[in-house]
Amino acid sequence: MDSHERPDWAPDTLVVSAGRPPHTPDSPVNPPIVLSSTFRGTGTPGAGERVYGRFTNPTWDPLEQAIAQLECSELPALVYASGMAAVASAFSLLPAGGTLVVPRHAYNGSLALAADLATRYGIVVREAALEDTEATIALLDGADMIWLESPTNPMLEVADLPALIAAARAAGVLVVVDNTFATPLLQRPLTLGADVVVHSATKYMGGHSDVVLGAVVSSDEALHARLHGHRTLHGAIAGPFEAWLTLRGIRTMALRVERAEENATELARRLSRHPAIDAVRYPGLPTDPGYGRAKAQMDGFGSILAIEVAGGADRAEKLLEALELWTPATSLGGVESLAERRRRHPSEPVSVPENLIRLSVGIENIEDLWTDLAGALERSA
Numbered sequence: 001m002d003s004h005e006r007p008d009w010a011p012d013t014l015v016v017s018a019g020r021p022p023h024t025p026d027s028p029v030n031p032p033i034v035l036s037s038t039f040r041g042t043g044t045p046g047a048g049e050r051v052y053g054r055f056t057n058p059t060w061d062p063l064e065q066a067i068a069q070l071e072c073s074e075l076p077a078l079v080y081a082s083g084m085a086a087v088a089s090a091f092s093l094l095p096a097g098g099t100l101v102v103p104r105h106a107y108n109g110s111l112a113l114a115a116d117l118a119t120r121y122g123i124v125v126r127e128a129a130l131e132d133t134e135a136t137i138a139l140l141d142g143a144d145m146i147w148l149e150s151p152t153n154p155m156l157e158v159a160d161l162p163a164l165i166a167a168a169r170a171a172g173v174l175v176v177v178d179n180t181f182a183t184p185l186l187q188r189p190l191t192l193g194a195d196v197v198v199h200s201a202t203k204y205m206g207g208h209s210d211v212v213l214g215a216v217v218s219s220d221e222a223l224h225a226r227l228h229g230h231r232t233l234h235g236a237i238a239g240p241f242e243a244w245l246t247l248r249g250i251r252t253m254a255l256r257v258e259r260a261e262e263n264a265t266e267l268a269r270r271l272s273r274h275p276a277i278d279a280v281r282y283p284g285l286p287t288d289p290g291y292g293r294a295k296a297q298m299d300g301f302g303s304i305l306a307i308e309v310a311g312g313a314d315r316a317e318k319l320l321e322a323l324e325l326w327t328p329a330t331s332l333g334g335v336e337s338l339a340e341r342r343r344r345h346p347s348e349p350v351s352v353p354e355n356l357i358r359l360s361v362g363i364e365n366i367e368d369l370w371t372d373l374a375g376a377l378e379r380s381a
């Protein structure tokens with residue numbers, strides 16, 4: 001089945017069934033890992049010929065098909081060596097000297113790469129407070145690309161995706177959405193009119209913190225060809241084993257995402273009543289400014305939340321040191337719960353509070369997660 005032939009199945013069936021080998025006698029249930037840097041061929045390489053392992057690899061195909069089906073893309077996804085390689089490929093769609101609108105809060109690697117493009121290639125970067133729809137739309141005038149992240153990393157602001165995408169399209173601005181936090185289970189930006197979707201599959205798709213991989217998805221033939229060309233020439237390709245592991249991770253993504261969200265919702269409730277917490281940012285809390293939008297445009301609220309610890313950065317660091325079950329570490333989207341004070345990275349925007357800890361909630365028992373967090377809050381006082 002071609003990737004654009006999306007079976008009429010629910011997303012939690014697609015994660016299990018997409019990208020399986022054909023239903024023929026004795027076929028394996030799982031696609032094989034193909035370890036070959038080159039492929040037989042003679043004459044002038046023609047359309048569809050594999051040629052060389054930097055151009056294609058049969059292990060990428062089922063993963064690219066599965067991600068495309070989940071994101072409702074008419075063309076296969078393109079997988080890359082990392083989420084940042086995918087981000088770089090999407091940024092390559094900017095014209096020389098073009099204008100890029102980025103969220104003021106977003107993954108700091110994407111913001112750092114945008115700043116690098118500004119310094120070295122004359123790209124003009126405009127920063128938007130995505131939660132402010134009118135102010136963001138005002139920045140679209142004369143822009144070439146808008147980069148959207150919703151919810152934002154790590155502030156959990158929710159952008160009005162339908163309104164921003166519609167406004168950008170009307171203004172002829174290319175729309176790229178980093179959909180890493182939401183996953184295609186909770187949000188499918190191509191169906192809202194986005195041109196390109198980017199993923200760090202390192203996070204929820206892989207799901208076990210054991211693989212680094214990225215993906216870009218677009219239903220537009222011309223954009224897809226340019227992205228494919230960029231991947232081939234720049235060479236940031238996914239290893240076959242990483243591609244295989246990512247597809248294996250996707251098989252359980254629906255269960256993991258659901259369970260992690262249940263845990264996150266309960267933790268957000270309890271933390272918002274805790275005297276040592278100044279603020280909880282989680283779009284699944286009815287009191288959160290992003291709640292209404294998230295409810296309208298997402299199929300769930302995800303499992304990342306941010307807390308602001310009373311007592312500042314010192315107390316926040318002490319809290320992280322006092323944790324026994326939670327792991328103080330960067331990254332997110334794995335089965336295990338992680339916590340990180342984001343301002344420990346010098347590259348994090350200064351508008352992110354010093355005392356903000358991002359929690360990536362995993363699938364452990366909720367009471368164990370709470371006991372550890374509440375105990376560490378007490379021990380760090």
Ligand SMILES: Cc1ncc(COP(=O)(O)O)c(C=O)c1O
Pocket residue numbers: 082083084085087107109110153178180181199200201202212213214331
């Ligand atoms: C939202 C988001 N986009 C992109 C990336 C970059 O992905 P990778 O680390 O796989 O290169 C990250 C990594 O943390 C991320 O959180």
